[in-house]
Amino acid sequence: MRYTLLLHYPEMTEEQLGPEGVAEGRRAFAAYAQALDAAGVLLSAEVLRHSENTTTVSAASGTMQVQDGPYSDSKEQLGGTFVLDVPDLDAALEWAKQAPPVQWGAVEVRPGAVHYADGAWHGDE
Template sequence: MRYTLLMHYPEATEEQIGAEVIEEAQRAFASYAATLQSAGALVGAEVLQPSASSTTLRLADGELQVQDGPFADTKEQLGGTIVLDVPDLDAAIDWARQAPPLQWGAIEIRPGSVYTVDGVWTPNT
């Protein structure tokens, strides 16, 4: 079953965080990703650029609106995703519990469906 870990945490500049803390976080995340990979659970992972670099599309009265920057007005932003292929939700929770970003914010676990090249959505069952 596929699950996506959505990592939410407060955004801060490199100056606010500090180079040493960033380096330690990068080492922790690399170790975590290697552990997921060696367990055969990792499908893919992405660290997202800061939310200020995002573009949000909406339809309002049938008209396309393009908004720069984050859509949600929250202190925590989506910072990255990890897609897992694991037996069940309990396994996804166990892996999420080990994710370094949990120290800085929340991790949302969401089941996914797989879209294949033949145009079929396979539900996560």
């Protein structure tokens, strides 16, 4: 079953983190991705740019609006995702507990409903 780990954590610039903090973060994420890949459960992973680079599009008010910046104005932002294929929620939770951001933020574990691959939608029909 597909699960997406949504990584939420306080954003810091490279200057705020410092060279050692940046290097440690990169090592932690690389080791985590390698462990998921070695276990054969990693489908994809992406670290997102800082939320100041975000543009949000919405027509929920009835009018199309394009807004610079994230939708949510909070201390923690969505920083990246890992998409896993694991047997069940318990397995997804075990991997989430090992994600680096769990130490300084939160990891949301959400089951996938459908996904698009090879020219078609797959999953819950």
